Ligand SMILES: Nc1nc2c(ncn2[C@@H]2O[C@H](COP(=O)(O)OP(=O)(O)OP(=O)(O)O)[C@@H](O)[C@H]2O)c(=O)[nH]1
């Protein structure tokens with residue numbers, strides 16, 4: 568090992584070892600190069616690092632090409648949850664996603680306007696929820712990556728078109744398209760089970776185009792026949808009706824909670840909350856921060872769901888949305 572390597576070099580080297588992606592490794596190697604003194608003693612090390620960078624860059628290109636060839640769309644989860652919008656052509660999926668996220672993805676009168684997944688982020692109070700608008704689902708037109716996106720998501724938002732006389736048939740078709748591909752939609756009061764067989768996916772329904780004449784009659788029908796199984800929210804993407812209710816429902820059905828943390832003697836950090844599954848404990852919140860930290864945890868104080876402000880609770884105390892936690896180790 569050549570002498571005189573600065574501490575920044577070892578930090579970057581650690582970053583390299585711990586990097587989980589090829590991009591991360593390349594970034595760390597470049598940092599190592601940048602901070603090391605350039606002299607005879609480091610010539611060999613510099614050459615080794617450059618060779619490693621170029622090898623990794625080739626790997627990265629190969630990976631990108633592979634993805635393109637298969638026309639496979641995998642969308643990395645970002646934000647507090649991932650929601651896929653699914654429905655028949657022209658039902659208004661893109662219009663709804665645009666209205667919820669403030670995006671401007673193409674919307675048109677003709678079917679199959681959306682051909683590739685469109686990702687956007689919907690702001691909900693102090694968090695962001697990821698929306699994926701996909702091409703329409705019809706018996707004739709289902710591609711495997713649409714199904715994969717649905718399978719990988721946290722929640723399905725089925726968009727139904729109140730302008731169509733066949734709205735009920737559309738609903739039944741969507742369910743059967745998915746169940747034929749081993750995706751079982753679950754709704755009110757149903758729990759996800761881990762049994763073998765179809766995957767269970769929670770679903771909610773947006774009944775769109777409420778502004779169209781006759782929409783209320785068809786909405787009645789949905790309330791009568793569908794609302795028992797899935798929550799139905801009437802909306803008009805065009806005029807904005809029902810969008811706030813839809814946002815609330817999306818958050819509720821994601822079944823997550825926000826938890827803020829504070830250090831003893833300091834005010835709580837009221838931004839960028841921890842996102843946890845509903846029913847999570849103080850210990851699980853600590854694990855989200857760091858495994859070692861969770862192991863050392865003795866107790867916590869909680870503001871919000873407890874009877875008293877700053878009440879002392881044990882590790883297995885179940886947290887609620889918007890609780891503030893002060894960990895004691
Ligand atoms: N009246 C009315 N029209 C709407 C509403 N939402 C969408 N539309 C219209 O319905 C048509 C289809 O809207 P899109 O948002 O492109 O529908 P989509 O489901 O994304 O369509 P595909 O991508 O082809 O599957 C467009 O002409 C929209 O302007 C609504 O709430 N009211």
Ligand SMILES: [Mg+2]
Pocket residue numbers: 660661662673674680681700701
């Ligand atoms: Mg669309």
